[in-house]
Amino acid sequence: MNWRGVIEHYREFLPVSERTPVITLNEGNTPLIKADRLRDLIDKRIELYLKYEGANPTGSFKDRGMTLAISKAAEEGAQAVICASTGNTAASAAAYAARAGMRAWVLIPEGKVALGKLSQALIHGAGVLEVKGNFDDALAIVKEISQCYPIVLVNSLNPFRIEGQKSGAFEVCDQLGKRAPESHFIPVGNAGTIKAYWQGYREYKEAGRIDSLPRMMGWQAEGAAPIVRGHVIENPETIASAIRIGNPASWDAAVAAARESRGQIDMVSDEEIMEAYRHLAEIEGIFCEPASAAPVAGIIKYSRTKGFDKGDTVVCILTGHGLKDPDRVLHISREPLSLPAEMGAVRKVMGL
Numbered sequence: 437m438n439w440r441g442v443i444e445h446y447r448e449f450l451p452v453s454e455r456t457p458v459i460t461l462n463e464g465n466t467p468l469i470k471a472d473r474l475r476d477l478i479d480k481r482i483e484l485y486l487k488y489e490g491a492n493p494t495g496s497f498k499d500r501g502m503t504l505a506i507s508k509a510a511e512e513g514a515q516a517v518i519c520a521s522t523g524n525t526a527a528s529a530a531a532y533a534a535r536a537g538m539r540a541w542v543l544i545p546e547g548k549v550a551l552g553k554l555s556q557a558l559i560h561g562a563g564v565l566e567v568k569g570n571f572d573d574a575l576a577i578v579k580e581i582s583q584c585y586p587i588v589l590v591n592s593l594n595p596f597r598i599e600g601q602k603s604g605a606f607e608v609c610d611q612l613g614k615r616a617p618e619s620h621f622i623p624v625g626n627a628g629t630i631k632a633y634w635q636g637y638r639e640y641k642e643a644g645r646i647d648s649l650p651r652m653m654g655w656q657a658e659g660a661a662p663i664v665r666g667h668v669i670e671n672p673e674t675i676a677s678a679i680r681i682g683n684p685a686s687w688d689a690a691v692a693a694a695r696e697s698r699g700q701i702d703m704v705s706d707e708e709i710m711e712a713y714r715h716l717a718e719i720e721g722i723f724c725e726p727a728s729a730a731p732v733a734g735i736i737k738y739s740r741t742k743g744f745d746k747g748d749t750v751v752c753i754l755t756g757h758g759l760k761d762p763d764r765v766l767h768i769s770r771e772p773l774s775l776p777a778e779m780g781a782v783r784k785v786m787g788l
């Protein structure tokens with residue numbers, strides 16, 4: 437099949453018309469990978485699938501919402517877009533805006549955006565502005581600018597972002613074979629994602645494509661867990677810089693998704709995140725960024741505390757590619773051995 441991106445594939449579920457110019461990088465159609473080795477370590481009675489969103493064109497799930505947000509902005513004749521970002525939204529906005537011939541402005545927290553994401557925003561020609569504050573401070577500024585000037589906000593407060601992002605839930609059901617999983621694990625930062633996937637599952641059920649709905653299981657990092665703790669975190673801190681967010685815009689929607697689906701929003705420590713991150717790479721050959729490993733750590737935590745039911749299908753969204761944050765690996769891995777260019781030296785190290 438010739439895949440033409442999220443808008444063409446799921447057009448009937450999206451607010452587009454023949455007048456909408458489709459700005460796409462053929463995003464979506466990402467692999468749903470069965471993870472038996474990881475499953476065996478967690479609970480042999482379940483089926484575990486990982487949806488590898490790092491395989492999207494800019495390396496994260498953000499492309500699903502961005503294709504629609506930029507296409508609708510183009511339809512409205514916008515010349516410029518703006519967002520605040522912990523990195524992935526900036527990378528995606530910069531790429532799609534470039535393709536649409538629009539100016540992109542991205543505000544990022546100074547010194548807190550992973551190298552890969554920053555490089556992407558720069559190479560696509562976005563106006564990259566580092567603010568001396570965190571994501572929440574940057575979001576407040578871009579919201580105001582978009583209200584005062586003809587510059588379209590492409591954070592997930594833009595309803596088209598959510599509409600596009602919900603396609604991730606459609607794909608999970610299509611790939612499982614017209615059914616929803618029992619549980620859906622996902623990271624929670626600004627919380628647009630959990631809202632979008634929950635909307636996607638509900639719409640698919642209403643359309644008769646699936647018969648049941650999953651429990652939505654959202655995961656924050658302990659140092660940036662406002663929803664779990666029940667109050668805004670002024671200075672969020674976590675190694676998972678993508679979800680270093682203290683005052684999520686879609687807070688209420690995230691809580692509603694967890695409640696309505698009989699799921700939960702919980703948190704994991706940076707140590708648990710890093711353990712899951714390394715584990716996934718070592719035993720499944722899948723390299724994701726730290727924020728994406730938070731729900732994997734969540735699956736491990738949940739199986740040890742509450743536990744799954746026999747036969748449960750568990751899906752976890754791996755939201756971003758590991759190469760987004762290459763520095764992180766160098767912090768936790770041993771450096772390569774340096775040897776003379778001689779077979780003897782190599783053989784010795786290999787124990788041959």
Ligand code: AN7
Nearest residue numbers: 521522524525625626627628629755756
């Ligand atoms: C890899 O790019 O907020 O709960 O500005 O990059 O919808 O915020 C990124 C968030 C999970 C959380 N995984 O999604 C941004 C930004 C990755 C992410 C999330 C993000 P939301």
